Amino acid sequence: MSTDVLICGAGRTPFGRSQASGRQLAVGAVNAALADAGIEWSRVRAAFGGSDSAGLADTLVAQLGLTGVPFVNVKNGCATGGSALVSAVNAIRSGMADVVLAVGFDKHPRGAFDPRPEDWGLGAEYGSDGLMVTTQFFGMKIQRYMHDHGITPRTLALVAEKAYRNGGLTPEAWRRKPVDVDEILDSGMVSDPLTRYMFCSPGAGAAALVLCSPEAARGLEGEPVTLRSAAVRTRRFGSFEVFSPWIPGGPLTSVSRDASAAAFEEAGIGPGDVDVCQLQDTESGAEVMHMAECGFCEDGEQERLVASGATEIGGTLPVNTDGGCIANGEPIGASGLRQVYEIVQQLRGRAGERQVPGEPRVGFTHVYGAPGVSACTVLSH
Amino acid sequence: MATDPRSPAVAVGLQGSRCRSGCAVTAYPAEDTCPRCGGPAEPEVLTGTGTLWTWTVQRYAPKSPPFQAPPGGFEPFALGYVELAEGVRVAAVLDVDIREGLDGIRIGMPVTVTAGHGVPRARPMTPGEEDS
Numbered sequence: 001m002s003t004d005v006l007i008c009g010a011g012r013t014p015f016g017r018s019q020a021s022g023r024q025l026a027v028g029a030v031n032a033a034l035a036d037a038g039i040e041w042s043r044v045r046a047a048f049g050g051s052d053s054a055g056l057a058d059t060l061v062a063q064l065g066l067t068g069v070p071f072v073n074v075k076n077g078c079a080t081g082g083s084a085l086v087s088a089v090n091a092i093r094s095g096m097a098d099v100v101l102a103v104g105f106d107k108h109p110r111g112a113f114d115p116r117p118e119d120w121g122l123g124a125e126y127g128s129d130g131l132m133v134t135t136q137f138f139g140m141k142i143q144r145y146m147h148d149h150g151i152t153p154r155t156l157a158l159v160a161e162k163a164y165r166n167g168g169l170t171p172e173a174w175r176r177k178p179v180d181v182d183e184i185l186d187s188g189m190v191s192d193p194l195t196r197y198m199f200c201s202p203g204a205g206a207a208a209l210v211l212c213s214p215e216a217a218r219g220l221e222g223e224p225v226t227l228r229s230a231a232v233r234t235r236r237f238g239s240f241e242v243f244s245p246w247i248p249g250g251p252l253t254s255v256s257r258d259a260s261a262a263a264f265e266e267a268g269i270g271p272g273d274v275d276v277c278q279l280q281d282t283e284s285g286a287e288v289m290h291m292a293e294c295g296f297c298e299d300g301e302q303e304r305l306v307a308s309g310a311t312e313i314g315g316t317l318p319v320n321t322d323g324g325c326i327a328n329g330e331p332i333g334a335s336g337l338r339q340v341y342e343i344v345q346q347l348r349g350r351a352g353e354r355q356v357p358g359e360p361r362v363g364f365t366h367v368y369g370a371p372g373v374s375a376c377t378v379l380s381h
Numbered sequence: 382m383a384t385d386p387r388s389p390a391v392a393v394g395l396q397g398s399r400c401r402s403g404c405a406v407t408a409y410p411a412e413d414t415c416p417r418c419g420g421p422a423e424p425e426v427l428t429g430t431g432t433l434w435t436w437t438v439q440r441y442a443p444k445s446p447p448f449q450a451p452p453g454g455f456e457p458f459a460l461g462y463v464e465l466a467e468g469v470r471v472a473a474v475l476d477v478d479i480r481e482g483l484d485g486i487r488i489g490m491p492v493t494v495t496a497g498h499g500v501p502r503a504r505p506m507t508p509g510e511e512d513s
Contacts, residue, residue, distance in 0.1 A: 114443075114444035114446075114447070116446075116447060117447060123410065124447070125498070125499040125500050126500055127446065127447025127448065128447055128448065128449040128499065129448075129449075129474060129499045129500045130439055130442075130443045130448045130458070130474075131460065131472060131474070131500055132443065132447055132448075133439060133443045136437050136439060136460060139437030139438075140435045140436065140437045140460075140461065140462065141435070143435045143436060143437055143488070144434065144435035144488065147435070147488045188440075189438065189440050190440055190441070191437045191438065191439065191440065192436075192437045192438045192440075192483070193437075237406075237416065237417040244472065245409055245410060245471070245472050245500075246397075246408060246409040246410075246462075246469050246470060246471045246472065247462065247469075247470045248406065248417075248468065248469060248470070249464060249467075249468035249469060249470060250468065
């Protein structure tokens, strides 16, 4: 049986626009996580972290302290935080270290990402003709999903409305002003059927976790949460991903389905046992589809579930209680650990105004990103 | 409708590839190896007609570079994936006039798809083309 891993400290910065550098934000999140665990930096025996475009995590030792700690850089797109977390778990389980840091941070310029086709193995024409735009993919995936499963634009708007409402209850969130369904629907198409207010924006922020072996956790004052499982997967043949000149015919495979199934199998529980979850909501459509891909409902059930309030903080399956990416923005390297931070707060009963009622015991997190990678965790308390 | 000056004067078939190792996977653009099994693949010209599998509209000018706006400036354009008989869905710009609305686009509609100097381009088939 594998060793339990406990999350003893969790920290995050406010997300959004910031004068601070990504590295400065990272230091802030790390210090918050250390303080939450009640330990000094010198107690950390291994560290894993990264950003997509805000620098190398291992250089943070210049600010945190030159203790000689092994510090591994992780660069795994939207799964950067999740991959750092899995590495930290394995460091504890292997006996490499008993107190381990995972940190993710980022700072992006305004507007959509502007990737270069050659970095993705694509011809220059995909850039020059205007097909290297991430929002197109999100629009096309949900467009087909709506066609196949009867999801309506109003459901997409309800998902965004919930995100802004929950963001208003989250002090560190970026978008904290409520926006109603009609305003969301009328905010202007970005990539049909998705409107401006249905999308998250690239931004800045950082999140960090202190993970411990059970023995190391015993001596700490913080309230630990058990990390039941953490799984990362890359796409299999047959998936639909961003920047694809072609996709195979037939039913789609899903890396989110694969990663979530692996996380549930390792944890020994199923989606029905989850009391609160965080699902990648790059835009409203992603949250809708990820509800099904992660096993929380059948395809098409979202239309009824969302309208009934099931995914609200007081509902049967609260989703993205901190407002998710839509309200927090997306600093790529930080998103996955921000989700875990939120679940830790919920399971400890310390989520303040956005606390899920009834003492939630089991939480789940899911990130998805280009070019077909997903990281999921199951946590319990 | 407006014709994009970058459209090829002479449209040609899509140059794809097909796995020689028995898994029959067709890919676009052509690859040396099969993306499923890793075995060798050989060039194949793909079917020039199919159906629209999904679509969206690029409403704002993509960042430049890499985007090169056409002479006359950026205009919103439709794009999507066209499902071909070979069991492959190919990304293409849709040559549909969307200035008056999106009624001309629906999932499942028959389209022709051609290759040129840029990315594949698709346009709705006329009733006559559908019959032939």
